[in-house]
Amino acid sequence: MTQVDNTLNDIRRQGNATIVALSGEVDLHRTPAVHKTLVQACEQHPERLVVNLKDVSYMDSSGLGTLVEVFRRVNGYHGTLALCHLSTRVRSVFEITKLDRFFNIYATEEEALSA
């Protein structure tokens, strides 16, 4: 069965920040591609890496695990990882694992960029 990869990973630079917009369902199938994109975005050590989850309808634990791995990378070079636009469903995934206590989570991309 061939499937269209609906995780379009869009990378933009804005000043000292890199913004990655993810979309679709971040699950076991898509996680490897998402990880690759985020690792790539980390390579130039942006001061601030913003991950916009506006168009992410579903995220599983492997997606969360990917964000934790990237969080460690960004911390490793003393950068900041900021997440924004979490849907209720995606936010729940953070809450149930208590990761919302560790991540910088913002309502909008502007806030994530300026905070």
Place this chain on the structure above:
Amino acid sequence: MSGMRVVPEESQKFVISVRQLAKLFADQQGRPVRVLDDITFDVYPGETLVVMGGSGCGKSTLLNCLIGELRPEEGGIFYQTRVMPQPINILDAREEQLNEVRKRFGILFQSGALFNSMTVAENIALPLKEHSYVDPSIIDIVVTLKLQQVHMLPHRDKMPAQLSGGQKKRAGLARATALDPEILFYDEPSAGLDPVTSAAIDELIIDLSKKLSVTSVVVTHEMDSAFRIADRMVMLDRGRVLRIGPRGEFERIRDTAPERLADEDERLIHQFLNGKTEGPLTDAAGMSEYEKWIVTG
């Protein structure tokens, strides 16, 4: 079976739809016995359905049919999942369809079912490694998240033999949730646990269900637990559905004096829910068999 409706209603939104299910086993004399008979009910998205009933009434058999471990002789079991939104009858599904559906299950059975030759962490990583190409460093993080959820992080590198019963159960739950199942099946999740651990497991079942809308089917004998976690309840009696309804309906039956209940069914449920040893339940259980034995020798 001719003329019987064995497909679910078109419009209904269900995760599982069980239609006129029958499971037969042979008794000691080799005669077929209907251990499950004419079982029909639906499980709705995100709800927790608690399955109750006396020992031997068919709860585990039903669960084993639902997960595809046992093949019923009659009826249908339909699934609708996130990855497979079209209803699939697992009783006539192709092998790869069945596997896709099964990947969406998480199962926590009586023993916890850990592999004894692996650490707790390795046990939880196993389904992730089997089902995906996810980076080992990420699998490691997911394992940590799952262990944290069941408060088992300190026991990460222990072997199952070094764990208590409650710890094994919690590790089993971490493993059952490793792949973020859409449907969780539990067979007596709190059996043999102290009240505090048992309540903690209940909390987790409720959390998974309410926050992640995991659909749950739970067999339990613990009435406190049943009323804590259930959205709806189903009571089985000798292989049949005696009653299915919202938790409130069962609370009413539990809290109403037997003489004010509508019928014998309700009195039976009342007795079961209150754990009384006198009543229609014990009078009926095995009595007709016993009578037959007395009468016919």
